[in-house]
Amino acid sequence: MKMIGRSFRTALLLSCACASLTIPVRGQEFPVVTKTLKNGMKVLVQTDHSIPNVALYIFYRIGSRNEGPGTTGLSHFFEHMMFNGAKKYGPGELDKVMEANGGANNAYTTRDVTVYQDWFPRSALPLIYDIEADRIQNLSFDPQKIKSEREVVASERRLRTDNDNGGLLDEQLWATSYIAHPYQWPVVGWMSDIEHWTMEQLKHHFEMGYSPNNATMVVAGDVSPEEIFQMCEKYIEPIPTHAPPPPVTTTETEQLGERRLIVRKPSQLPLVFVAYHIPQTNSPDFYALNVLRTVLFQGESSRMYQRLVDKDEIALDVSSSVEPAFDPTIIEIAAQPKQGVDPQKCEKAMYEEIENAKNAVVSDRELEKAKNIRLADFYREMRTINGRANTIGTYEVFFGDYKKLFDAAKNYSAVTKEDVQRVAKTYFGANNRTVATLIPDNAEEKSKP
């Protein structure tokens, strides 16, 4: 898992958000009002009075791509520390005060961003702004809290990576797909880095990422733009701005041949992940790639499901995911082979389907289907204030403009069968591929109680 969060509540997977970076029909259905504060923070408000609640998201443009060897996982650790006390709300107080006023919170970190989420009844609005302003400006670095939070993050790593086959294989896949660019290390960080970050590194990271001009705030729910802008003027605008993180200048070199890696561990089932390098989210090929991905992977009528799960009966599941990314990224394909099935059999079937998509254009009905799926998914994402805050923010941050959300219909309509074939040929080549396989190794399984 690349997206890791503060607590279990993180229900909204970013991969879902990405799948629904899709077709709205008309922008006036979900009007958004924006304002840029004097300190550079952009604020987007989407009013909806259907429930008396508010979802407030703050996207900071800092993630594990802004780290380096020895400091991997620091953005995510920092995400945890943002709940551990500032000047006005001391250690443990933020959560206590927020919950006592009917609010709840969470946060998640990706390779590119750190996102803070507050969900609360509208009556708690001033309190939430007071809390957010306090921690952006005056975070405290209590050595005791750092010590115990290190343990919490280590436990999170054991949960999501070390004791989870998918998490483990995912980590190895990224580490092998990239040899130059910082996307190579895991968001949660290597265990040895989790154990060794220093106070200086932590403070430096805070100063680097947590400037108002490096953040975007999205508020959806039972509020008016006027009252939000007033809150922002009072609590957020006085916060001084400083230089954002230095640009990430390293670019990944072109992959010149297939890379393969194997993980052997005790396990009942094997697992296989395949990655291909693709462009960053705001690339013009985004829409054609999403259509291709839908045709190949989404729903039980998709080509991959039909082939691997239904017809050949060699896999339990096959899926793909692409995360929003500032820099050229990868599409990850995951196949869960049945017990005893050689993962290479799944690979072979997948490559044949990919070749089919290169050799002939998709049918009119498949193209139409992909667009319909995108439309329905869009409404599923936009039906809650929480989904809206996340989607609007994701568009604003990764496409540079939330309005692209409302252009997506047009952009998808423009995708032709030839475009889909072209992106299949461009990106899905064997030389551009990394394959990670987990092979069950149960030789030393017996341990005596």
Add this chain to the structure above:
Amino acid sequence: MKRARFGLHVLAVVVAVLFAACSAAAQTLHLPPHEKVVLKNGLTVLLLEKHGVPLLNVYALVKTGSAGDPAGEDGVASITAGLLRKGTKKRTAQQFAADLDYIGAAFESEAGADFSSVSAEFLTKDLALGLELFSDALLHPTFPEAEVKKLLAQSVDAVRGAKDDPQQVLGLYYDGYLYGTHPYGRPAGGDEVSLQRIQRDAIVKFYEANYAPGNTLLAVAGEFNGAEMRKKLEEVFGAWPAHTIATPTIPATAPVKSKRLLLVDKPDATQTYFAFGNVGIARTDPDRVAIRVVNTIFGGRFTSELNEALRVESGYTYGASSFFDSRKVPGPFGVFSFTKNETTVPAIDLALQVLQKFHKQGVTDEQLKSAKSYIKGQFPPNIETSRQLAQIIASHEFYGLGDDEINQLEARVDAVTPEIAKQVIQKHFPSENLVFVLIGKASAIGPAVEKYAEKRDARPISDPGFWPPEKK
């Protein structure tokens, strides 16, 4: 990656549902108006119009779940539900998938302990085809032999795969060890052995015995026109032939009156996943709102006693929580967490101390006030979508709960006093008699955890089944 994380997720969802209460201080939240119609064939139809996004949710609740599985064939209800879309009188599985995906519809069918459910969601503009697909699956499945075999084989492997991730299966071992041979002890999805025993006949028999208009509640929520919808539903579902159903009654459950511990050995685990507790409450328990308030304080939110102790203060874990999974008859109550091998005993000891302290000291006025605000403030997003609303009105109808479950929740939450909280702790939170289930590296933690119970059991996670062990 699209990898579901069931175990934990299930627990988390249960907790979330249990917290559900009413709105913020000044607001009083109500379920949107909805109506109930009983068709001539006995089908109960619930209609709730909700405008906002052009989506429609159709949800059928069939009043028999995995508790109605034939003995030794755990998983029949679940497999039956899973096969509904895999071949109908009109469509092969492939045709069904093609038609469904073409309109971007979502379709889910599953079985829980108390009931089975079938749900479809589609754009309002696709009403005719969406409803036709939904009714085709619900009313006219044909259970083709090839599809039966395929799904059974996949399900066996899915159980094996789940065992590679302890958090996915902890709840299944826990239910089994807590309830034994009672139907609530069965894994709803079956296990590696029970699934291989299931024949097509058992599935057809289960379908015919339970999928009938008189045993089904149909809830429709979303953007539609009420009069048109009623007419349409009568056309589509009015022809479903009625027949008599002998709904299996679920035997009563009672708390376990001893201590016992099951250690499931996963030799490569670097972290121990544990649950302990006892039998909890029924969905209609008169104390349910007070329990919700009290459990919020104990283990139902980030600043709960459990999470404060095991995560915030000690750093033993990423999360610790407690849940009441309330069902037709009393369902499980459990404390749940995980910690690295080395801190297994300190973490469990601490969780037990938190429970003892809770019994001794009860809750403070401040905690009570905070929990009430939290529940009321966090409730509204639980009735935000038509999907949630369809499930809620059907579930209320099934359990015999009225709209007051939500409309009066705020008042009921506010009525919980420290005295009531104290009684609830004594009555519903176990203290001495606890059932423990641990999944971890037995060679590292085995001897140390013996102290928790004199009656102990152990088995490797690679052995088929959960608990009791399957007889092959």
